[in-house]
Amino acid sequence: MFPTNHKTIFVLDHTPYFGISSDFPIEFDVSKSRGPGYVPLPPVCKSLWTCSVEAAVEYCRIVWDLFPEGKLIRFVVSDSAAHLLNTWTEAQQNLTHILNGLCLVGPVRRGAGGDVVGLCAAIEALGEPSPNQSSRPTTERLFQNRGRIICITSARDDDSIRSLAEIALNALVQQNKKLSMVPPTTSADATANTQSLVVHYCHLVIVNVTPEKIETRVNNQPLTEMGGGLMGVEVIVSRASALANLLGRLVLPHYKLATTTVTGIPMKEEQNASSSANYDVEIIHSLEAHAGLRAAQTAAEALESVVLRWWTPRGAEGGASGCSGPLWRVTPADVASRPSACLVNFLLNGRSVTLEVPRKGGGRSASHVLAAQGGELWIGALGGRTPYDDPPALSEGAGGRITDYRIKEFGSVMQQNKLLPLRGAGANGRARARLQRHTTYWPLTISSTIIFNLGPVVEPLSRLVVQETLSEAEVEACRGVLLSLLGMESRHESPAAPLPSNVRVKWCGRREDQWRQVWGELEALVRAHAASPAHRALLRTLLEQNRDNNIKKKLNIIQCSGESRASVIRATTDSPLSPVGAGGGAAGSSAGAGDVWAPRNALEALLGAPRPPRRPDFAGRMAAGNRIATLYSTFARCRSTALVFYM
Amino acid sequence: MPTAILLDVSLSMTRPVPTSDTTESITRLTIASAAINTFLDYLSVHAKLEYVALITFSSTYEVTVPFTRDYDSIKAKLGHLEEGDKTCIETALAGVNQIILGEWGYQTLVQTILITDGTCGVGAIGRNRIIQALPLPPSFPSKIHILPIVSPHESCLQHAMPLYQKIVDLASSTVNNSTGSINRGAIYCPDQLSVAAVVTAMTKLCEQQYQEFWCTLKCGQLETKVQLFPAPQPASHEGLAATYTISNQIHVVGFLQQQDLGTPIAISKHLIIPQPQSNNNNNKENFGSKTPTKEGSSSETSTTDEDNTDPSKVPNFCVLLHGALKVEGMAAIVQLGPEWWGTVSAWCEASRARRSCLLLAVLRPGASAAPWLGPLDQLGPADESTPAETFPVRSWRSYSSAGSACAWARPHALLADVQKVLRHARKLPDKTQHLYKELNRLRRAAISLGFSELLTSVGGALERECAALPSSAPPECALQLAHAAAALRDPRTALDIKHTLQPLATNFTVTSMSH
DSSP: OOOGGGEEEEEEEOSGGGGSEEEEEEOOOOSOOOSTTOOOOOOEEEEHHHHHHHHHHHHHHHHHHHOSSSOEEEEEEESSSEEEOOOSSGGGOSHHHHHHHHHHHOSOOSOOOOHHHHHHHHHHHHHSOOHHHHTSOGGGOOSOOEEEEEEEEOOSBHHHHHHHHHHHHHHHHHHHHHHHHSOGGGGGSGGGGGSOOOOOEEEEEEEEEEOTTOOOBOOOEEEEEETTTTEEEEEEEEEGGGHHHHHHHHHHHHTTEEEEEEEEEEEEOSSOTTOEEEEEEEEEEEGGGGHHHHTTOOHHHHTSOEEEEEEOOOSSOOGGGGOSSOEEEEEESSTTSHHHHHHHHHHHTTOOEEEEOOOTTOOOOEEEEEEEETTEEEEEEOOSOOTTOSOOOGGGSTTTTOOOBOHHHHHHHHHHTBEEEOOSTTHHHHHHHHHHHHTSSOOSBGGGOSGGGSGGGTHHHHHHTTSSSOOHHHHHHHHHHHHHHHHHHHTTOOTTTTSOGGGOOOOOSOHHHHHHHHHHHHHHHHHHTTTSHHHHHHHHHHHHHHHHHHHHHHHHHHHOOOTTTHHHHHHHHHOSSOHHHHHHHHHHHHHOSTTTTOOOOHHHHHHTTTOOSSOOOOHHHHHHTTSOOOTTTTTTTOHHHHHHHHO | OOEEEEEEOSGGGGOEEOOSOOSSOEEHHHHHHHHHHHHHHHHHHHOTTOOEEEEEESSSEEEEEEEESOHHHHHHHHTTOOOOSOOOHHHHHHHHHHHHHHHHTTSSOEEEEEEEOSOOSSOHHHHHHHHHHOOOSOSSOEEEEEEEOSOTTOHHHHHHHHHHHHHHHHHHSOSOGGGOOOOOOOBOOOSSSSHHHHHHHHHHHHHHHSOOEEEEEEETTEEEEEEEESOOOOEEOTTOSOEEOOOSEEEEEEEEEHHHHOOOOEEEEEEEEEOOOOTTOOOGGGGTTOOTTGGGSHHHHHHHHHHHHOGGGSOOHHHHHHHHHHHHTEEEEEEEETTEEEEEEEEEOTTOTTOEEEEEEEEOSSTTSSGGGOOGGGEEEOOSSSOOOOSSOOOSOOTTGGGTTOOOSSHHHHHHHHHHHHHHHHTTTTTHHHHHHHHHHHHHHHHHHTOHHHHHHHHHHHHHHHHTOOTTSOHHHHHHHHHHHHHHHOTTTTTOTTOOOOOOOOHHHHHHHHO
């Protein structure tokens, strides 16, 4: 659950001995001799302290670059007392915090003391739960609390190293014993989250640092178990100058990392931009990224850097999307070198690059891709078949033969439901609620709707009605839409009249049927959104308008003794439905939901008898859409609709 | 997930099986063939897209049929298998590992069905030696199921059982733990040694291991039933106790431009295959997709019956979503379960540009699967009131932060920084500000590393530059260099991090500017 590398503690020796020089001179005055009398500067030597600090900081940089969370490192500086530079909290897990702390500690001062204080403090710190660990509910506290202590010190001989390890083990045993003495009842307390944990395993790495020329009587010791598996001790001897390299190598097994050398990167020098030279850059990433390459390799080979050749990108390549598998973070091994910086900048500017396995026999095979996303660098492995390749064609599956999906409209729904990074909880929920509103009444195909094909005539209404609330002005705008539609209908125009003829869709049925569908859809649309008072007001308007419209139309028709209508009117007189009854029916529909789907205007009612060359469709089926209609579904709810069936 | 059928064709498999029916001679191999036929028949109904290979083994192994979706080609081969010599499981498994790695890489879960005769061919010592030498776990995620064609009471099975158990256990404990799967393989022993019993065992294997995965893809009120292929495996996440299983409702949360989305860290990818809508779920949820007035015109009612019989003519949300995602170049973020997200995008294989489909990428559980999108649970709709951040959400770590002069572990980095200071020092008075800026940077790094030797040394270098100034140089240069050198070595302030070196405010600056 929590691997050993979840918690790492550096114990840095800050005793006077570490103030001595590493005896590894660094020449930094390499500028060409500038004439006689020019005295070159003496080379400078780092102290042991400087060497150990920079090595430890480099270790941290690699870890935190690759694992932004979940891999915690703490620093303990040990002289006469133990100085804890940071805690396990996320905010203190960064280089800036550590470096500030180191500034305050300052260079080595005179005084007594040694590593023992720091080591004991480190073991105590291992017992403190990390934020991840303390966020576990107390009932699930059965995880293993493991950690690693890297102690950079300098000891006289093997014996003193051994006694150091024994002191650490003792401290660990004592601490665990003390914790087990605490009655378990306290674990139920609210304070339990800050309570120390038993340390189940501690990997103690003792790095013995010496200056360049001094003989040491400490020897390397491979990992040995102490205290019955409670502690694993490893001793490594290193020259101060080689310490950074040593820790840079140690970090690989500690975090299951591997290195890749990207070879043959063409770069131009600033001075002579005409020619380019090839450079190599070493990068560090998860070992898993090499899994495919390692299949046939031995364990010894796995420790070496894999050499992959730069495959100069041509044009716009797919970037990381080419890999079907996971991606891993990447960090350069030598962050300060110019080729590294150049490669990092190249990637951060949005380019990606493919890497290939160099082959002697020619033939290329792309193996990995390097790309930046969100300001971080990633490596992904390419290749391998995917189990989902050669997919079945969508056009042969369900819904594949339909060609008039409202793709463009759904595109705009998607644009309106674009996600953005917000702060605070509930953002996902709000997004889903919004999507819910936007799709409440949403026919999938063009041929199944009229109102959404009417373009600018209906657009203000269909756009506004999906909002959570409507303002006064917006309700007015929607009313405007309804009025203009009414106007069109009363002028006996086709609903599609304002559209250019090329976008008109073939709608079946007569104009009256089309208008009937328009009003039906509008009512369904508005009714589906009738959540806020403003929406309900809009719905009321729509229903009233429908009713008034019907009455008016009927009156119109009755009064109008027009030539073409004469036969219609004659037929009307035979209609069993009186005008008043039809009006009442429409008003009733606002109360019962049953006949929403069959809003009828007076015209239709008047035309009812002579119209059908076939029988009118069963109202229940209209309501059911393309599903099986249930009989008498509304019978119990609204008796008045039963009348409709018999008409 | 592809399947490798590993069929034992050793001599012992050709032993006849005693039956009451004497007209037909049944061997263990014919029983195995029947089992494989059952398996393939099951797949052709439930998982047509599954790739299957037939590998036969005895003391050597041979790819009889490479990975294919053409199951008939495997069936055709079953009748013409050559018998080999001796069962040698470890060689066969090593061979299968090679074949699978070569073909599928190391990220695809591959299931192996080992059909053998229930003997390991060696004694107890030999068996233990085989267990030691098993080439497991493979470097790719895998599951091994074992179907021994043997009567359950035979002693050889009891003898071989520890080996089988070890194979099944080891196969799932993959070294590549990024796609941590907790489902293990299993051993399916038939009740008795007969065709019927083995077929029953095989059917049980199919039903347990090759279940198709159905779920509902919901986008607000729009929804459709879909199949995910390959069936998603439960994911367990390092550092978290919980195991994640995809719920049977996938909710679209919203949409993103494809280039904003990038390539999040997916643990697996699955085809989303739309399924015909069942007609009898006329509940209120489906209100939206119900097109109320579709049959308003009576001319369409006649086609409705046809629509119901041909699912390809019933509008399906998946097809619409695919089209719109493709046209807009967007991807959908979907919620797969609590604290678990995925992305749906239109995907098209490079080699088959015209055949495009919906692909679900299952992200690593947790809100941080795509750091450049910010925490996934905080993705929300654009709102006028809140100031909108944009993608990508920048990580607060940057690769240059480490370059703030603390990476001096390699001498060339230190050299470069010191040279920079000296370059500025030679270009005074123009570069006075730059010189002090670099000096302060150098100081800061040196103090945090406890590298006071460096400061002394740089002070010396500045003094030398001062001495080497040509006589024509303005007097301000010498003053500034001397001032900086002194400040670097001032015992009171040199190692005080709060102290910042300031350029010497001289009257010369004023007069020289007035010239």
